[in-house]
Amino acid sequence: MTLKIFLCALFCGFFFSSYTQESLPKTAQDCEFTFRGRITDFHDSTPIIGASLYLENLNTYTISDVEGVFVFKNLCKDKYILEINHISCETKRITINLDKNINKQIFLEHHLNELNEIIVKTTSKSAKTSIEQSIKKATIDNFSDKSLGDALKTLSGVSSLNTGNSIVKPMIHGLHSSRLLIINNNVRMFDQEWGDEHAPNIDINSSERIDVIKGANTLKFGSDAIGGLILIRPKKYAVIDSIFGSTITSFNSNGLGGNINSEIVKTYKSGLYSKIQANYKQFGDFSTPDYSLTNSGLKNINTSFKIGYNSYEKGFNAYYSFVSNEIAILQSSHIGNVNDLVNAINNKEPRVIEDFSYNIDFPKQSILHHLGKIEAYKRFKSLGKLSVQYDLQINRRKEFDLRRGDLKDTPVIDLRLFTNSIQTDLEIDAFDNLKINSGLLARYQQNDAVSGTGTSPLIPDFDKYDAAIYSIVNYNLSATSELSAGIRYDFSKINAKKRYNISDWEETYNYDEIFPEFETGNVDGTRISTNPKFTFHNISASLGYSTLFKNDVALLVNYGLATRVPNPSELFSDGLHHSAARIETGLLTMNKEVANKFVISLERNNNDFGFIISPYFKQIDGFIQLVPVGITTTIRGAFPVWEYNQINAQIFGVDIDLSKKIADKFDYQGSLSLLRGNNLTDDIPLIHMPSANFSNSITYRNENLNQLSIRLEHRTVLQQNQYPNYNFYTFNAILQEDVFVDISTTPPSYSLFNLSTSAIFKAFNKGKLKLEFNIENLFNVTYRENLNRLRYFADELGRNFNLKIKINY
């Protein structure tokens, strides 16, 4: 940085040395005032040498000396406009009312670059010591008609837990839901992320870049990123007068649908900017190579608005996004009891196969998510940047099932989650080699189990209060190595209202003895009203080290201590989960989950030959998992009971990424993810862990031929042989015999090929048109994926032809 200032100074000095101070014009005798000043860097108060100072009224110049000092002599009593210039600095204009001798301190800012678009990858990481990977806008555009989870899967170590093909929950190193933080525009998403079939409500089109942080640099956003963190970043706009936009539209042969997304951005030289974006997406029934997946379509509408003001010293932005998702769930996946499940597994094909339709029938999910935030920042001289943010989210989730009679159109689950928080962040960057980032957070959350569903709610009403304080220190050990350390404390309080069956409360779980203080004394027939209250104190920490070697090779080492408070479904779930044909039970006795994670990354960032080799190891004590524990027979027949329990777990593996330029216009990219999850308590593998998978791709790129790009990609997912065996037998009353229920055996390995082509053409006067044609599942392979919750019922999607048109204007 000092070097930069020096160069600035040298250049300015050279440039303006042709103007001399002696050229000041002499005027009448009352013109004897002196205007002195000292120009210093706003950032660290060092003097700025060689800044040019221009008095507009007099057309007079001077430059600042090595102390940053300048002088205008023999000035008359008047109002002057002073313009201060410095190379790579923001031009500053100030007005001076001169009626006496003045000595003025002037601050200049030489970091103008920071306001502009992020250009260099290394400086745009959330921290230099952070182990992370990014998805850029070009890749995001490729997935404009798909989901966040689909796009993230292109990164090694990232997989997904699916319910069908439209509900895609991202998974990092086999961990998902509450163990994965999703940060959208600096707001932590709260969209009932605890459920396996609750996908994040994010419109991928509203983002510019997505970072996946696998390492430990996540304390700023929460204590519980045991899996990792997904950072959805907006674009920073240049401070110029401009208006631009883009429209992208796609069409797919599978599902006969697509999307249209448009955005318009207006920026001003003053630093003001605004953006509006809208996306509409619709699909009908998708199909496998052999049959149509009846009731698998979706419809979604998203919009987002952003306005803001950016300058170096201060700025603000306000953001609002609205996501409306209506997702059909495979009709054949609606089953009653275990015998229905056995029939579905044995049948190999879904029991309902109808003609293609755009109808979204039952079962289905209908979700609305509102997210609004306002953020302001100000830089203080010789200190740093203080930001304050308020955000608000409302998530309304309705799940509809096949029901009888008057309840047909009534959702079985209707939950409204309201979250709002206020947070401050102070980034102290006044020191040369030290950066300190500290913050405070207060959050209030309210869940409302909306009445009128005609079922007892799966998640009860609750209030949750959180408060947190953190501090992260980054220290430059040398020009090539950096150390970071952080600590965070979280306080959480949950206050819930829930009714239990007296028999469950007193006998099954023995809560009347463990938690007598939760009883309110109200008993209504066979139900008891309770008021569970929990308080948690969490400490989390991170440690990171990064060093650069020769040949663009870098080594990063991260350690993280993460602590997670049990989520509402782990504490309170109680009842039949229809779509899963299982009874799910949470336990009030759940305690917090504590993880120690170690991640190492050896990286080479080079266009000819680059790689990332990243091994990791996670020890998770009190790991909360949902596993089958037995069978309960009801009037509907037998159901497996899935109960949350806590065990000690270990997850370790390695992610490898390779890129190599194999010829002038040909690039190779490959990745490999290996993972092993162990349930140490029971000495068996962990449930729902991603299996080993690898991918290879070859890209041909010709910049001269309309930037033609042709890419052939291959991806193999091996069968998961490390799975816990939770298979069981159930009595079939019709056959009068026990039947085997194979819910554990994993589907076989599969390999898929995708072909993508694109070219860019000139359109209009300044616009560009990008045409894309892609084929997914090129060979129309029939397969099932272990991490799809509907794998018992149907195959995955068959071949898809995809056409995309993107226009920039």
Add this chain to the structure above:
Amino acid sequence: MKTLHSIKLIALLFISSILLSSCSDNHDDDHDHEEELITTVTYTLSNGADIVTLKFQDLTGGSIEDATYDVSGPLTANTTYTGSVQLLNETESPAEDITEEVQEEADEHEFFYASSVAGVSITKTDMDSNGNPIGIGTALTAGNAGTGTLTIILKHEPTKPNNGSSDEAGGSTDVEVTFSIEVQ
């Protein structure tokens, strides 16, 4: 200055939202109860003077550990009975007759009967609007003496028509109850 104002505004927003949401507390404390619950299955078999009822009752829902099975007496060998099944939700007052709902949506429902006693056969005597059996009304023929079970299954959205096997008809099971019966 502008920034300070916005900071104040932000703080104000947060506080007011907490106030607002705490005011709206206790909005719907009267929580839902299970409206779709079926508590009672009664299968009444009648042969003029000889009436046999098979009654299953589980008033709490959930596990049937606390349920009662009540079979009024043995069936007479080599006799044909007229059968009718009734489903009730007795947690409502008065008890709700679920059989009526099934009747209304007859094309989406079907009862299935199976007995392990050799010689006991059950045929469905009613039809939905498409001419497929429903199974609320049945005819049960008892053959020679024997003991075993009788299972009654109600399926929602089975394949209709089907071959009479509940397993192959698919759909989701709303009722599955097994009685011990005797033919003498």
